[in-house]
Amino acid sequence: MNRRVLAVLLTGALLPAALAGCGIPDQTDVQVDGSVPAAESGALNGSPARPPEPADSSEPVPFIENYLRAAAAGERDQAYARARKFLAAEARDLLPGKPQTSEVELTVVRLREKPESTPPNNQGTSTVTLKVQQVGVLRADGTLGPPVASETQYVFELRRAEPAGTGLLITELPNVLLASDSAMREYYRPRTVYFWNTDLTRLVPDQRYLPSSAPTERRITEVMKWLADRPSDWLAPGVTGLPDGTQLINNATGADGHWEINLNMPGANEQRLTRLGTQLAWSLSDLDGQVDLKIQNQKRLTVDLRRERVSTAAYPRGGDPMRFAVYDGAVRPLAFGNESRAAVPLPPAENRNVVSASLARADDQVLAALVVTGSDNRRRLKVGTGPDPVTTLNPGDRTFRTMSRPTWLRSLNKARPAGLVAADGRLYRFDGAGRTSEIPLSVPGPVTAVAGSLDGHRIALASGGAVFVAAVSVDGGVVSLGQPRRVTTLLTGVTVVDWVAENELALAGNEADRRSAIHQLSVDGAWETPLAVEIGAPVTQLAGYPGGGDRGLATFSFMFETDGAAWRNNPFDYVKREQVLDVPSSSRATNPTAPFFLY
Numbered sequence: 001m002n003r004r005v006l007a008v009l010l011t012g013a014l015l016p017a018a019l020a021g022c023g024i025p026d027q028t029d030v031q032v033d034g035s036v037p038a039a040e041s042g043a044l045n046g047s048p049a050r051p052p053e054p055a056d057s058s059e060p061v062p063f064i065e066n067y068l069r070a071a072a073a074g075e076r077d078q079a080y081a082r083a084r085k086f087l088a089a090e091a092r093d094l095l096p097g098k099p100q101t102s103e104v105e106l107t108v109v110r111l112r113e114k115p116e117s118t119p120p121n122n123q124g125t126s127t128v129t130l131k132v133q134q135v136g137v138l139r140a141d142g143t144l145g146p147p148v149a150s151e152t153q154y155v156f157e158l159r160r161a162e163p164a165g166t167g168l169l170i171t172e173l174p175n176v177l178l179a180s181d182s183a184m185r186e187y188y189r190p191r192t193v194y195f196w197n198t199d200l201t202r203l204v205p206d207q208r209y210l211p212s213s214a215p216t217e218r219r220i221t222e223v224m225k226w227l228a229d230r231p232s233d234w235l236a237p238g239v240t241g242l243p244d245g246t247q248l249i250n251n252a253t254g255a256d257g258h259w260e261i262n263l264n265m266p267g268a269n270e271q272r273l274t275r276l277g278t279q280l281a282w283s284l285s286d287l288d289g290q291v292d293l294k295i296q297n298q299k300r301l302t303v304d305l306r307r308e309r310v311s312t313a314a315y316p317r318g319g320d321p322m323r324f325a326v327y328d329g330a331v332r333p334l335a336f337g338n339e340s341r342a343a344v345p346l347p348p349a350e351n352r353n354v355v356s357a358s359l360a361r362a363d364d365q366v367l368a369a370l371v372v373t374g375s376d377n378r379r380r381l382k383v384g385t386g387p388d389p390v391t392t393l394n395p396g397d398r399t400f401r402t403m404s405r406p407t408w409l410r411s412l413n414k415a416r417p418a419g420l421v422a423a424d425g426r427l428y429r430f431d432g433a434g435r436t437s438e439i440p441l442s443v444p445g446p447v448t449a450v451a452g453s454l455d456g457h458r459i460a461l462a463s464g465g466a467v468f469v470a471a472v473s474v475d476g477g478v479v480s481l482g483q484p485r486r487v488t489t490l491l492t493g494v495t496v497v498d499w500v501a502e503n504e505l506a507l508a509g510n511e512a513d514r515r516s517a518i519h520q521l522s523v524d525g526a527w528e529t530p531l532a533v534e535i536g537a538p539v540t541q542l543a544g545y546p547g548g549g550d551r552g553l554a555t556f557s558f559m560f561e562t563d564g565a566a567w568r569n570n571p572f573d574y575v576k577r578e579q580v581l582d583v584p585s586s587s588r589a590t591n592p593t594a595p596f597f598l599y
Helices: 015-020 060-070 076-084 089-094 181-187 216-229 270-283 305-311
Strands: 003-006 030-033 106-111 125-138 153-160 168-172 178-180 188-197 203-211 253-255 258-264 290-295 298-304 322-327 330-333 354-362 365-373 379-386 418-423 426-431 436-438 447-452 458-463 466-475 478-481 485-487 492-501 504-510 516-522 528-533 541-545 557-562 565-568 593-598
Touching: 060 076, 060 125, 060 153, 060 168, 060 178, 060 181, 089 168, 106 181, 178 181, 181 188, 188 216, 188 270, 203 216, 203 270, 216 253, 216 258, 216 270, 270 290, 270 298, 270 305, 298 305, 322 354, 330 354, 365 418, 379 418, 379 426, 418 447, 418 458, 426 447, 458 492, 458 504, 466 492, 492 557, 504 541, 516 557, 541 593, 557 593, 565 593
Parallel strands: 106 178, 258 290, 354 593, 447 492, 492 541
Antiparallel strands: 003 030, 030 528, 106 125, 125 153, 153 168, 188 203, 253 258, 290 298, 322 330, 322 593, 354 365, 365 379, 418 426, 426 436, 447 458, 458 466, 466 478, 466 485, 492 504, 504 516, 516 528, 541 557, 557 565
C-alpha cells in the first residue's frame, strides 16, 4: 500500500495545547497505511493463481517464498506432493508424504521481515533464513486453529539442480508442512458459516477457509460438512450444533441455481430442518437459488436462499449508527456530513462527570452504561435502560481505580440487560441495575478492554498486552464465557480492541519499533493490516462500528482517542470542537474524548 502522512490541522486554541505533550509530532502526527478501508480478510477477485513450480525462480529467496505458497496452492490432498517438488531426492524423507486425503493440516506462518540468504559456498549450497510469527494451523474443517509450533525462525539449505542451469532444490528443511499467510490469501477464500446460539434465537458467525478453486457444488458440500461437523473450538460453548450423527450422504448435486443435499439427520423434524435451512441460506450468502434438503433420499424442504435471508435475519443489526463523544464530562452527539444524528438519550442530571460511555439499542429500548468519576477520583458505573430517553440511571455497587469503556451484550433479552467492563485489571459482568460480579478468566496479565460483537455471542479482550476472543453463552440470564483464544498479532502491548466487521477487529498497540499503531485483524489472526501507524502516543479508547457499509457509514469505520484528542477514520482526521452538538454555553472549552457509536 502507498503511505501518506496526515497533517494535524491546528485550527483551534485548545488542540495544540492538548497535543503538545501527547507524543504526536507536529509534522508527522498520524501516518496512515492506505487511503481507503482495508479489504476483507482474504478477499480475492477473479480466478486463483496457478500453483508455483520450482522452475519459476532460480534465486534462493523467491524460490523459498514459492515453496511457502505451494502447499496452499490447490486441493489439500495434493499439498505434500506440490511441496515435495521443491525438494532434492536426498531430502524427500525430511518431509514425509501423507495419505492422499483431505486431512492434511498446514502450519501457517507470517514473515516478520524479508528472508535472508547466503551466497553459495564451495559445494554450491546456500541457506535461506525465515524469521516468522506462528499464525495457526489450517485444519481440514476449514478452521484456522491456534499455533502448535513455537519456532520463530526456520532455515532452509539449497543446492543447484542437475543438470546445471535447471534451477534450485531444497536439501535441508523443517519437517512440517509450511504455508505463508499471504499464500492463504492468494489461494483461499474466507467463508462464514453460521451456528444457532444456545437458545436458538439467532445465528453466530464462524470463520472458515475454502480453496478459491472450488466450484459451486463443492462449496455447498463443504459448507454442509462444516455445519454437520462442529463449530470452531473456541466458539463451541456459545452455539448449538446439528444433532449428533448428522452426516452428508454423497456430495451436493445440481446446477443453474438448484441444488440437492442428501443427509442422515437424527430427529429431522420440521423445526430442525427449518433452522438448518436458515443456516444454509446465511452460510451460502453469495449464492441465490434453491436447495432441496433430503433426508435419506426423501425431499423434506426446499430452501430459497435469497428469500430466506430476506425473511430471517441472522441476528439483529440495530438501527442507523450515530456518533457520540464525551465533551466536558458529558456525552454529546457528533456531526459529520450527512450521517445520522440524534440527541443524547440521557437525562441531563445524570449526564455529568462522564469518563466514557456505551449506548446500545435493543428493540425500542436504549441501554446506557456510563463510567463516571467521583470526588475521590475513583470510577463507578451508572447504568439505565428504557425508552429513549432513559429517565433514570442506577449507580454501580462498587468503585474502581480504572475502568474500560463498557460494552453491552446484545444476545440478552431486553428484560435482562447485561454488559461487560474491565476494571482494575479484571473482567466484570454488570446488569441493568449496575450490580457487578467478576467473571474468572484464564488469561495472562490484566484485562484492559472488552468489546462485544454485533451478534452478541462473541467478545474480544485486551489482556496482558495481547488480544483474545471468547464465546459468550447465556443460560437463564447468567452470562458465562468459553475459554479465551489468543489471536496472533504483530502488535505488542495491545491496550484496546473493538469489532469493525463481522469477523474483523481493530486493535491498538505497539509495532516492532515500539510506536503506537492501529491494525485490522481477522478474528482468527489469519489476516492483519495496518490502519494507522506512527501515532506517537498510546491509544486509550477505540470504538468500531461492525455493521458494514450499508447504513450511512463506510465499512470498517472506527474512532479512537490518544492523549486527550479524539480521531476518526474514513477519512482520518481529529474530531473538532465544532463537530460536537448540543453543548451548553456554560460548558468549559475542551477537546472531545472517548468517542463511540450508538446503533
